Amino acid sequence: MTSEIVRQVIDGIREHRTRFEEFCRSLSEEELGRQVPESTWTVKDFISHLASFDSEMVRWMDLLMAGRLDEAVGGDDGNPYDIDKWNNARIAERRARPLEDILAEAARNRSALISAMERLEDGHIGGTLKFPGDAKRPPAEVPFNIFLAGWARHDPIHAADMLKALPERTGDAALLAWLDDPAVKWYQSTMAGPERGG
Secondary structure (H helix, E strand, O other): OOOHHHHHHHHHHHHHHHHHHHHHHOOOHHHHOOEOOOOOOEHHHHHHHHHHHHHHHHHHHHHHHOOOHHHOOEOOOOOEOOHHHHHHHHHHHHOOOOHHHHHHHHHHHHHHHHHHHOOOOHHHHHOEEEEOOOOOOOOEEEEHHHHHHHHOOHHHHHHHHHHOOOHHHOOOHHHHHHHOOHHHHHHHHHHOOOOOOO
16 A cells, blocks of 8 residues: 555645646746756756656666665666766756657656555655765765655755746745745755855
8 A cells, every 4th residue: 555655745746746837837938048046957957857857766666666775876887876967968858849848748757656656655665765965965865755755845946946047936926835835945045055066
């Protein structure tokens, strides 16, 4: 039976994705092309990231259910897993695609991810994810259930990133209410500023 924690995550990501798609479709081509401050990505690049990363999450879920969660962030070529390199490659592949194509891909990947998550039971999510670190965060060991609770806000977290390039949108009360979440605010304050050195 699906873990209740996972069921709550699934309910949350469905709601967040509906709001995220509405936000994305409200943006003009000019807004989609804006560079996001303190980032190498444009507004549209963040959408591409969210469209593509669910496929990686499906791989993590499959490894989790096979009892091999420690392999989730292992490199295919024997080198350490570089999540920034992976993300940047996926984004580059999607730069010329229209928004609707990217959102359609996002819907397919999200559906596959939810199907994978629905097979997770309480025993599956008690492990630890060995996060390899990225440009702004050092390596860390994170209980997988805690990771899931944070990851459930992936869409609003990156909508908040996108909003940094869209100052005229900061008067949208419904949008701001959606982003008024302690986890989103924590992520924004923690991840603010330049990338880590070395």
